[in-house]
Amino acid sequence: MDMTSKLTAAAERLFDRHGYMATGMDRLTQAAGMSSRTLYKHAGSKAELMARVLTERDRRFMARLEVRTVDALFAALEDWVRVEGARGCLFLRSRAETGGDTPEIAEAVAAHKTAFHQRVTEVVSADLGHDDPGLAEQVLVLFEGATHAAVYRGAEAVSAARAAAGILMERART
Amino acid sequence: MDMTSKLTAAAERLFDRHGYMATGMDRLTQAAGMSSRTLYKHAGSKAELMARVLTERDRRFMARLEVRTVDALFAALEDWVRVEGARGCLFLRSRAETGGDTPEIAEAVAAHKTAFHQRVTEVVSADLGHDDPGLAEQVLVLFEGATHAAVYRGAEAVSAARAAAGILMERART
DNA sequence: GGGAATGTAAAACGATCGTTTTACATTGCA
DNA sequence: TGCAATGTAAAACGATCGTTTTACATTCCC
Known part of the structure; x- marks a missing residue:
C-alpha cells in the first residue's frame, strides 16, 4: 500500500469519526505513520x-449504488451502515463544518450530490419503467433521512425507509 | 435584550452558519458586541x-411542532426552512463536529432527539387514532430526510417529504 | 456617599493550529 | 560509483486557539 492511499485512508477515518476541524495534522501524521514532510508532499x-477523501469516498459509495431497483438501493445502504456505521453524511458534514467557504471541499460535495441525485433518478426510472422525477425526489429524501436518522435510531431507520420506499413504488406502479 | 440572550443569539447564528469549531471566540465577542470577560461570565x-444554544433551539423548534396532524408537521418544517434556511440539523452537526466527545453537547443532542422522536410518535398516533410505531419511524425518517436533502435540493425536498407522508398516512388509515 | 455589581478594553496565558524548513538516512537506477 | 528520489525526525514559523487577568469606568442600591 503506497503512502498516498495510506494517508487518504487514515484521513477518512479520523475526519469521519472526530470531525474535519477537530482533527489536527499531528494526529494525522501519527495515524498515517509518516512524517509531516511526507504528508504534505502527498496531501498538498x-x-x-x-x-481527496471525499472524491475517494464518492467512488466507493457510488459503486455500491450500481443497482437496478429502489429496494436494492436501500439494501445497499443497509450494508453500508452495517460495515461503516452511521455518523451522517460525510459530504454534508464537511461542507457544514467549513461553512461552504473552502472551494475544494464545496466542489467535491456538490459533485457527489449531483451524481447521487442523478443515480436515484435513474434507478427509479429503471425500476418503474418510466421517468418520475417527483417519486425520485421522495426516494432521495427517504435515503437521506435513513442516513441521518440511523445516527440515533440505528439500523431500524434504514429498514423503515426501505419499507416506505416499497409502498411508494408499489403505488406508482399500479 | 439582556447580554445572555444577545450572546446566545449571536452564537447560534455563527455556529450554524460557519460551524462550531470554525467559529473562534474573538469573532463571537465581536458579533455579540461584548468583551471576552463579559462573554465568559455568561457563557462559562x-x-x-x-x-445553551442547542437547548434554546430545541425550545424554539419543538414549539413549532405542537400540531395535531402529520401534514402540519411538514408544513411547520416548510415554514422553518423558509425562515431559517436549510443547513442541516444543527444538533447532529454539533455532535458530529465534536465526535461525541463533548458531554454537554452530546447530552443536549440526545435530549432533543429523544423529544423529537416522541413528538413524531405522538402526532402520528393522534392523526391516526391509534399507535403505529413503524409508521412513526417512517415519518421521522421523512422529516430528517427533508431537513438534510433541503440543503442541496431546496424547498422541493420538503414538499416531496410532505407528499410521501400523506400517502403513507392515507394508506395506514384505510 | 461608599461599596457591590456589571460592564469595557487590552494584554497575556500556554497550547495548538497548519505549514515549512533544516539536517540526515535510505533506496533504486544509470 | 554517484546522483536523484523518497523517506524520517525534529525544530521552527507566525497565527490563532480558548481562557484568564489586570486595570479602569459606570451604575445601582443601602
Missing part, C-alpha cells in the same frame, strides 16, 4: 486532503 | 455556550 494541504 | 465555556 488539509483542504486538498479532505477533498 | 465554549462548550457550555453551544449546549
Whole structure:
C-alpha cells in the first residue's frame, strides 16, 4: 500500500469519526505513520486532503449504488451502515463544518450530490419503467433521512425507509 | 435584550452558519458586541455556550411542532426552512463536529432527539387514532430526510417529504 | 456617599493550529 | 560509483486557539 492511499485512508477515518476541524495534522501524521514532510508532499494541504477523501469516498459509495431497483438501493445502504456505521453524511458534514467557504471541499460535495441525485433518478426510472422525477425526489429524501436518522435510531431507520420506499413504488406502479 | 440572550443569539447564528469549531471566540465577542470577560461570565465555556444554544433551539423548534396532524408537521418544517434556511440539523452537526466527545453537547443532542422522536410518535398516533410505531419511524425518517436533502435540493425536498407522508398516512388509515 | 455589581478594553496565558524548513538516512537506477 | 528520489525526525514559523487577568469606568442600591 503506497503512502498516498495510506494517508487518504487514515484521513477518512479520523475526519469521519472526530470531525474535519477537530482533527489536527499531528494526529494525522501519527495515524498515517509518516512524517509531516511526507504528508504534505502527498496531501498538498488539509483542504486538498479532505477533498481527496471525499472524491475517494464518492467512488466507493457510488459503486455500491450500481443497482437496478429502489429496494436494492436501500439494501445497499443497509450494508453500508452495517460495515461503516452511521455518523451522517460525510459530504454534508464537511461542507457544514467549513461553512461552504473552502472551494475544494464545496466542489467535491456538490459533485457527489449531483451524481447521487442523478443515480436515484435513474434507478427509479429503471425500476418503474418510466421517468418520475417527483417519486425520485421522495426516494432521495427517504435515503437521506435513513442516513441521518440511523445516527440515533440505528439500523431500524434504514429498514423503515426501505419499507416506505416499497409502498411508494408499489403505488406508482399500479 | 439582556447580554445572555444577545450572546446566545449571536452564537447560534455563527455556529450554524460557519460551524462550531470554525467559529473562534474573538469573532463571537465581536458579533455579540461584548468583551471576552463579559462573554465568559455568561457563557462559562465554549462548550457550555453551544449546549445553551442547542437547548434554546430545541425550545424554539419543538414549539413549532405542537400540531395535531402529520401534514402540519411538514408544513411547520416548510415554514422553518423558509425562515431559517436549510443547513442541516444543527444538533447532529454539533455532535458530529465534536465526535461525541463533548458531554454537554452530546447530552443536549440526545435530549432533543429523544423529544423529537416522541413528538413524531405522538402526532402520528393522534392523526391516526391509534399507535403505529413503524409508521412513526417512517415519518421521522421523512422529516430528517427533508431537513438534510433541503440543503442541496431546496424547498422541493420538503414538499416531496410532505407528499410521501400523506400517502403513507392515507394508506395506514384505510 | 461608599461599596457591590456589571460592564469595557487590552494584554497575556500556554497550547495548538497548519505549514515549512533544516539536517540526515535510505533506496533504486544509470 | 554517484546522483536523484523518497523517506524520517525534529525544530521552527507566525497565527490563532480558548481562557484568564489586570486595570479602569459606570451604575445601582443601602
